[in-house]
Amino acid sequence: MSLIATLARLEAVESGRAQPAATVRHRHLTERPLVLVPLTTAGEAGAPLGALVGTDRDAPRLLVVPQPRDRDLRSAFLAELADVVLPYIDTYADAVEPAERSETDPETGKRVKVEVELCADAPQLIVPSRPGIEFVRLLGRSTRFRRTAEQDPETPHPAPPRVPLFGRWLTHYAERARVPGSALLLALTDVLSRHWATGQSSLEDQHLGALLAWIDPPEGMLGAEAALRAGTTRDARGQLVRPAAGPATDPAFDNQLLAPAIERYDRARAAFAAAEDGVEADDRLGLVTAAEQQIRDLVADVTRPTWDAVWRGLDLLRGLPEGAHAADRWTRDRWSFTGHRDRVSAGEPPQPRRDDAVTAANKLATREREQARLEAQEALDDPLVMAGRRLAGEAFAGEVVDVVMAYSEGKRPSPRPLVTVRTDDRPYLGERVKVYRSLGGKPQSAEFVGYETLPGAGKSDGADDSDGTAPSGGDVTSAQDLDGGDVLVVLRIVDKMGRGKEPEAGSVPEKGEIVCFTLFEHEQRGGAKLPDPEETPWTHGGPPGEPDAVPLPDPTTPEDIL
Structure with a gap:
C-alpha cells in the first residue's frame, strides 16, 4: 500500500467518510453493461440457487433453482441464464470496424500490417464482488465441456445446445478478468475500492453495502456507523436487512427460511409424483407451484438489495471522468473479444482444462506486462496516483x-x-x-x-x-x-x-x-519469444498430444528393493 493510500485511509477514519484515491475513473464502463448478481447454495460448491441478471436496472430477470441438488433443475437454470447472456453477447458480435494488426508474413518472416475486423464495442459483465468472478469461472469450467444430444446421443444427461457455448464465453471472461486493467468482467467492489479509500480493511471492502456506506453515507451518519448498520442490521425475523449476496448466503437465512422452503418444495414434488389420478395431480401441482414461488420470493428478497447497490455504485463511478488511457485498455479488451468470437465461429474446441507450458508462460508474461503498464498509465492519467509515485x-x-x-x-x-x-x-x-x-x-x-x-x-x-x-x-x-x-x-x-x-x-x-x-517506463517491452507449442522441449512437457514426449522412469530392478 502506498503512502498516499495509507494517508487516505487515515483521513477516512478521522472524517468518517471515504476519501478519493483517484481523480479520474481508471476503468471503462459501457453504456449498457450486463449486471449479474449470483446466489449459491451453502455447503455445495458451484450449486447455483438463483440470480438476478439483466441490463435494465428497473426490470431484472430472476432465475431460481428451487432444489439445487436436482441436476435437471440446475441444467434448466444454466440454459435460462445462457438465453439471457448469449443474446446480449451476440448484439456486439456483428458491429465491426476496420482495423490494422501486425502479423508475421509466412513467406518472408517479416512483420507486416494487415487489415482485419475489430468489434466496434464489447459486452461488459458486472458482478457485485470478487467471489462473483470466481463463480463465473466455476460456471464456465463446469459447462464448456458439457455434451449435447447432437454431439453424443447416448450421453446420460445431455445439455441444451447453447450451454457449452455459454461456458466457453464465461471461461474467456473469467480468464480476461485476470489481466490487470481489463474491464470485460468487473467486480464492482474492486473498482470502487480503487477509486475511494475507506476506514475499514480491504476484506471488509468486499461487502458492497458496507463499502457504499463509507463512500456515500446517509445524511447525518458517519461511514463507520453506516457500514456497521449495512452489514449487521437484522429485521424482526433475524434476517439481514441488506444481505451481501456475495454470492454466499447468510446462515440465518439458510437455516430459518431457505431450508424449510426447500423441504416443503421436496414434499410437494413427492406428493405430486405419487398422485393417482388427474384431479389429485392438479391439486398437488398447485402445491408445487406455491412452494416454488415461495423460494423465488426468498431469492428475490436476498438479491434485490445487492442489485440496487450495484447500480448505485455504477452511478458513483460514472460521476468520475474517464482516464485518458482507459480507452486504450478497452481497445485491447475489444481485440480479446473479437479474437474469441473468431475462434468460436471457426469451430475451434473449447479452452483446455490445463494450459500447456508455452500458453501458461505467455499468459503469465502478459499479466506481468499489463500490470506494469497499468501502474504507469494510471500515474500518467491521475495526479493523485502520480503523487504517490513521487513520494516513493x-x-x-x-x-x-x-x-x-x-x-x-x-x-x-x-x-x-x-x-x-x-x-x-x-x-x-x-x-x-x-x-x-x-x-x-x-x-x-x-x-x-x-x-x-x-x-x-x-x-x-x-x-x-x-x-x-x-x-x-x-x-x-x-x-x-x-x-x-x-x-x-x-x-x-x-x-x-x-x-x-x-x-x-x-x-x-x-x-x-x-x-x-x-523513473519508470511508460510502455513495457515484450519479453523473449517462446517456442510454438509443437516445438516445446520435452523438459516442459513435450509437444501436446504425444504420450512419449516425457520419458518414463526406469523400470524397477531387484537391486531397488531392500
Missing part, C-alpha cells in the same frame, strides 16, 4: 529554470539539450539513469546528469563549496543525500526531437514550463 521516489515534478543547447559528439552531431528542473521531490536517481516524460502521448527519454543545490541549501559530499554544484553524474547518486529544500536536477534530453540539427518546436521543455519526469 519514482517520479519528480518541477519548473524548468534553465535550458542549455548541447550536441552529441560524432560526424553528425545530434541535439542533446541540458534541462535544469527545480523540484522539491527526492527521486532515486543515479549516474546516467534514464527518466521519461509524456510528450504528445509518447514517452520522451532523458538522462540524469547531476544535481545542483540552490543558494542556502545543503550540499552533498563532494560538492564544490564555491558554487554549490555537484559533479556532473558523479558522487551524488540520490537526492536523499541532500538536505531539505528544493534542488536542481540537470537532465539531458536524448530523443523525440526530430532528425534535424535543431530540435523540433515543442520537443524541448521551455524555461518556466512545469514538467513531470518518471
Whole structure:
C-alpha cells in the first residue's frame, strides 16, 4: 500500500467518510453493461440457487433453482441464464470496424500490417464482488465441456445446445478478468475500492453495502456507523436487512427460511409424483407451484438489495471522468473479444482444462506486462496516483529554470539539450539513469546528469563549496543525500526531437514550463519469444498430444528393493 493510500485511509477514519484515491475513473464502463448478481447454495460448491441478471436496472430477470441438488433443475437454470447472456453477447458480435494488426508474413518472416475486423464495442459483465468472478469461472469450467444430444446421443444427461457455448464465453471472461486493467468482467467492489479509500480493511471492502456506506453515507451518519448498520442490521425475523449476496448466503437465512422452503418444495414434488389420478395431480401441482414461488420470493428478497447497490455504485463511478488511457485498455479488451468470437465461429474446441507450458508462460508474461503498464498509465492519467509515485521516489515534478543547447559528439552531431528542473521531490536517481516524460502521448527519454543545490541549501559530499554544484553524474547518486529544500536536477534530453540539427518546436521543455519526469517506463517491452507449442522441449512437457514426449522412469530392478 502506498503512502498516499495509507494517508487516505487515515483521513477516512478521522472524517468518517471515504476519501478519493483517484481523480479520474481508471476503468471503462459501457453504456449498457450486463449486471449479474449470483446466489449459491451453502455447503455445495458451484450449486447455483438463483440470480438476478439483466441490463435494465428497473426490470431484472430472476432465475431460481428451487432444489439445487436436482441436476435437471440446475441444467434448466444454466440454459435460462445462457438465453439471457448469449443474446446480449451476440448484439456486439456483428458491429465491426476496420482495423490494422501486425502479423508475421509466412513467406518472408517479416512483420507486416494487415487489415482485419475489430468489434466496434464489447459486452461488459458486472458482478457485485470478487467471489462473483470466481463463480463465473466455476460456471464456465463446469459447462464448456458439457455434451449435447447432437454431439453424443447416448450421453446420460445431455445439455441444451447453447450451454457449452455459454461456458466457453464465461471461461474467456473469467480468464480476461485476470489481466490487470481489463474491464470485460468487473467486480464492482474492486473498482470502487480503487477509486475511494475507506476506514475499514480491504476484506471488509468486499461487502458492497458496507463499502457504499463509507463512500456515500446517509445524511447525518458517519461511514463507520453506516457500514456497521449495512452489514449487521437484522429485521424482526433475524434476517439481514441488506444481505451481501456475495454470492454466499447468510446462515440465518439458510437455516430459518431457505431450508424449510426447500423441504416443503421436496414434499410437494413427492406428493405430486405419487398422485393417482388427474384431479389429485392438479391439486398437488398447485402445491408445487406455491412452494416454488415461495423460494423465488426468498431469492428475490436476498438479491434485490445487492442489485440496487450495484447500480448505485455504477452511478458513483460514472460521476468520475474517464482516464485518458482507459480507452486504450478497452481497445485491447475489444481485440480479446473479437479474437474469441473468431475462434468460436471457426469451430475451434473449447479452452483446455490445463494450459500447456508455452500458453501458461505467455499468459503469465502478459499479466506481468499489463500490470506494469497499468501502474504507469494510471500515474500518467491521475495526479493523485502520480503523487504517490513521487513520494516513493519514482517520479519528480518541477519548473524548468534553465535550458542549455548541447550536441552529441560524432560526424553528425545530434541535439542533446541540458534541462535544469527545480523540484522539491527526492527521486532515486543515479549516474546516467534514464527518466521519461509524456510528450504528445509518447514517452520522451532523458538522462540524469547531476544535481545542483540552490543558494542556502545543503550540499552533498563532494560538492564544490564555491558554487554549490555537484559533479556532473558523479558522487551524488540520490537526492536523499541532500538536505531539505528544493534542488536542481540537470537532465539531458536524448530523443523525440526530430532528425534535424535543431530540435523540433515543442520537443524541448521551455524555461518556466512545469514538467513531470518518471523513473519508470511508460510502455513495457515484450519479453523473449517462446517456442510454438509443437516445438516445446520435452523438459516442459513435450509437444501436446504425444504420450512419449516425457520419458518414463526406469523400470524397477531387484537391486531397488531392500
